[in-house]
Amino acid sequence: MTHPSDTGSAPVLALRDISKSFGAVRALRDVSLELFPGEVHALAGENGAGKSTLIKTLAGVHRPDAGQVLLDGAPVVFHGPGDARDAGIAVIYQEPTLFPDLSIAENIFMGRQPRRALGRIDHKAVHAATAALMQRLGVELDPDRPARGLSIADQQIVEIAKALSFDARVLIMDEPTAALTGSEVARLFGVVRTLREQGAAVLFISHRLEEIFEICQKVTTLRDGAWIASEPLHGMTEDDLVRRMVGRDLEELYPKQDVSPGEVALSVRRLTREGVFTDVSFDVRRGEIVGLAGLVGAGRTEVARAVFGIDRWDAGEVEVDGRELTNGAPSTAMAAGLALVPEDRRAQGLVMDMSIERNIGLTGLRTTVKAGLMDRGAERSRSLDWAVKLQVKYARIADTVNTLSGGNQQKVVLAKWLATGPKVLIVDEPTRGIDVGTKAEVHRLLSQLAADGVAVLMISSDLPEILGMADRVLVMHEGRLTAEISRTDATEETVMAAATGRTAA
């Protein structure tokens, strides 16, 4: 990796002694950061450390309580996101911010469309520029398609395209890769490298440490809103970085316990949803963690949704403990002991303006209702129990979920479903957006659940996670199951071969 020396060049954008509080929560305390042209700078820290808050301060979304933002060395005040954009700062936020009713092209160019005479929008140019962006990112998304119904990965792609669509001097990316798989990440990094060589300053956030080491030259670490260090990555190891973030050494990331699988708990037979997935059959036994791997768009999430009854299937059957489930009925699936932690947690897993306590409690209404009335005490103690187990970082359990950091929202969804005490647990991307420390904790929990006899189906795009946690790996490719690989035979090569359609030996 080359090292552009920053001696001589001045920071394009800098934060000096920034503080920001939300009520009693001190999200940032005297944080400083300097971004140099031609450099990719990583921002590391656990969930709730203040990374997104810092980005929003740079982007003009939040006004700092104290401290300065410096642009080319001169103090500036951004009165809104528009000001920051006009200063050449492009931002990809952690949560996609699309307009569902508008086309992808309109989403990308909203507020700064190319114009023709009389200030009218040049629709042709907007379309062409969007098509060019999509080509550059290597995806086939129709620029005229509305954003509604895009998968999370595609939403993320549109966000990236949006940020690349103008001459940004500073590109800020808050977990842009969380929903992407290998090839897409590689494309993104290719684009980022080009930008860097052209002299852009980039700020990059990811909980995947290997990505930080791959693309970044420097790293700034935050812990509980406080600045810990800013240093070159050269010569650092992942363990060093984790120690900065967590403040201690980390235990085993994949604490898989050995279990001997019991009888079949979930049985899926020849399940088909036309145009989405075809002839999918598999079993998951008690005590087993089965990994479901594949590229984004292979149909894994769709299978999970159909099994749980959110989408209807066109043919096939699903059994839990020998009891057949009704097509398209999540309530019978839940009653049979099935739980699904969905991929799109913000949209499908949370009621954003309800409290943490109530969100976790939602799935347990059945057990916490006494004589038709809700037993709030029971709900609270149960919710607290799970919030603590998953180390959710919050001020008060009665706070609304939308005040939590992205990763902590994920944990609330996990807690909500784990709290149902399921017999069969389907988790879709269980550790997406979750920091390394908690990741190990989630893995330990899954492993513990399996040891207690729960059948776990784990969908994940994180190969090391699949390899580290699964007793058996199922691989999907273009809507079909293409391989079943035992723990001993599963390697990156065998799984990727099946996922990309090259039949493994």
Added chain:
Amino acid sequence: MTVISPNPAPVADVPKAGATRLVDRVFKMRELAILLVFLVMIAVTQAGNSEFLSEQGIKDLLLNATILVLVATGQSLVVITRNVDLSVGSTLGISAFAAGTYLQGGGNPVVAIALAVLLGIGFGLLNGLLVSLGQVPALVVTLGTLYIIRGIDSIWVGSRQITAADLPAGFVDFGSGGISAVPYLALIALAVLVATAYYLKHFGSGRELYALGSNPEAARLAGIPVRKRILAAYTFCGALAGLAGAMYLARFGNVDSGTGNGYELTVVSAVVVGGVVFTGGSGSVYGAALGALLLTSINSVLPALGVSSVWVLAINGILLILAIAVDRIVALRVASALKKRNARHA
């Protein structure tokens, strides 16, 4: 640095995916469907009563629709931003009376119309400020201004009344005149409609109205001046309600303190029947205008067919619920069609 040239030169040939075509078709279909229902209704009526489509018949039909089309056009802009303006009926009433009072004193008709529009702009600004600054839902705010404006109107007007006899003959003739079967008023409404539609499609600030109705938080992050746009939408809506007041005066010549009472509900129905979605972000002013045309023509069709006009309200209601049901079903179908085509990693 990244240069995505905004020239139309390298049009990469992106094949139009089937999903997009479907969605396009559905949205166009919505307007086509209303047009179809309208035409069938007219045809059936004509078959039952050959007098219906006489020159005067057509003229009446258009005249009746004109005022509603105008107000519905303004209302659409507000609804697109995920808001609503319930005060349009009151604004229409008070501007009509103001213009009438001015004309009664021997004023110039053009100034009278300008006066009505200005009054409308004033109330529009008031609504817009209250909605964009206060954290109160538009429904509540404009329900308040509905009563406030109506209250002012009642105190000011009392039991007075303006009749056609009080108005300059030229003004009244303009209100009922036209080029063969097409009334002048309808031409004005059409011009406003086409200009508004063009603005919404081709100007940045027009698209931003859709954006902020579709996702207000994202609009803020995209640097769209949300308050300014909402204020503008309300002001425009008020202006058109004012203009509609002047037209009302020209057409009917008869205005009192009750003019425009309850009109807001008809307007909102027209907008919703026309496919402007109440949760913001989608729909077109053409749709709203067609909705207005459909609703008003029912008023003329039923009497022409010898059906008692007591049915009009019930039928309006049925149309409204039908429209919402159709929207819902179409939305679900489109969503599932899009989902099935999501697999892009071929």
